[in-house]
Amino acid sequence: MNTTVTEIANGIYRVSTYVEQADLRFNQYLVDAEEPLIFHCGLLRLFPMVSSAVARVVPLERIRWISFGHVEADECGAMNNWLESSPQARVAVGETGCIVSVADLAMREPRALQDGEVIDLGGKRVRYLYTPHVPHGWDAGLLFEETTRTLLCGDLFTQAGDSVAMTESEIIGPAFETEEMYHATVLTSTTAPTIRKLAEFNPATLGLMHGPAFQGNGKQALLDLADGYEKLFRASIRF
Ligand SMILES: [Fe+2]
Numbered sequence: 216m217n218t219t220v221t222e223i224a225n226g227i228y229r230v231s232t233y234v235e236q237a238d239l240r241f242n243q244y245l246v247d248a249e250e251p252l253i254f255h256c257g258l259l260r261l262f263p264m265v266s267s268a269v270a271r272v273v274p275l276e277r278i279r280w281i282s283f284g285h286v287e288a289d290e291c292g293a294m295n296n297w298l299e300s301s302p303q304a305r306v307a308v309g310e311t312g313c314i315v316s317v318a319d320l321a322m323r324e325p326r327a328l329q330d331g332e333v334i335d336l337g338g339k340r341v342r343y344l345y346t347p348h349v350p351h352g353w354d355a356g357l358l359f360e361e362t363t364r365t366l367l368c369g370d371l372f373t374q375a376g377d378s379v380a381m382t383e384s385e386i387i388g389p390a391f392e393t394e395e396m397y398h399a400t401v402l403t404s405t406t407a408p409t410i411r412k413l414a415e416f417n418p419a420t421l422g423l424m425h426g427p428a429f430q431g432n433g434k435q436a437l438l439d440l441a442d443g444y445e446k447l448f449r450a451s452i453r454f
């Protein structure tokens with residue numbers, strides 16, 4: 216196993232490890248700014264590899280913000296390791312996740328973010344978007360980095376297998392093949408509308424947690440993803 220680092224947009228780095236047993240890539244994103252931020256802490260057991268890869272770009276002591284989409288091991292397994300290695304850092308997650316889990320799990324008091332709230336990182340700005348149950352978890356949310364129009368889209372578009380670091384190829388086909396394998400997304404009447412709201416941000420880059428970073432028409436990719444989930448939801452309620 217090795218962890219690679221690729222700059223996928225100006226000052227945004229994909230830190231990626233392929234885990235053969237899971238046949239899945241696990242990515243973290245480093246947003247380099249005056250106050251650097253990590254999105255996804257990564258699995259606890261990958262922390263030594265991931266943190267030393269991040270340290271090649273930014274000294275760990277400089278990291279100020281630690282964020283993730285929802286409570287799961289690949290999102291926040293190493294949260295307290297980051298807090299230990301980066302003494303100035305604070306966890307920032309959505310209010311629901313904060314109240315339900317993170318205020319108890321984190322070794323320092325987290326910051327609770329409201330839907331639409333911006334953290335000005337100094338040179339970069341991340342906006343928290345609350346997406347309950349999309350793709351899963353009551354506490355689910357994502358970050359949109361406004362200066363590069365990068366949507367750090369977590370488990371959306373998850374694709375199994377190994378992948379290149381960056382792609383301009385379509386990512387819908389692999390996403391629905393993987394959805395069929397794992398059924399990881401909660402299908403409700405609000406799944407497609409929530410994804411369509413993300414499309415309004417018109418992202419130029421999509422930072423997948425499991426897969427490549429996509430560059431191109433992120434808005435269309437999100438609209439296509441929403442259509443696909445709407446179809447699956449409609450099929451699921453027909454009996
Ligand atoms: Fe997840």
Ligand SMILES: [Fe+2]
Nearest residue numbers: 289370424425
């Ligand atoms: Fe994940």
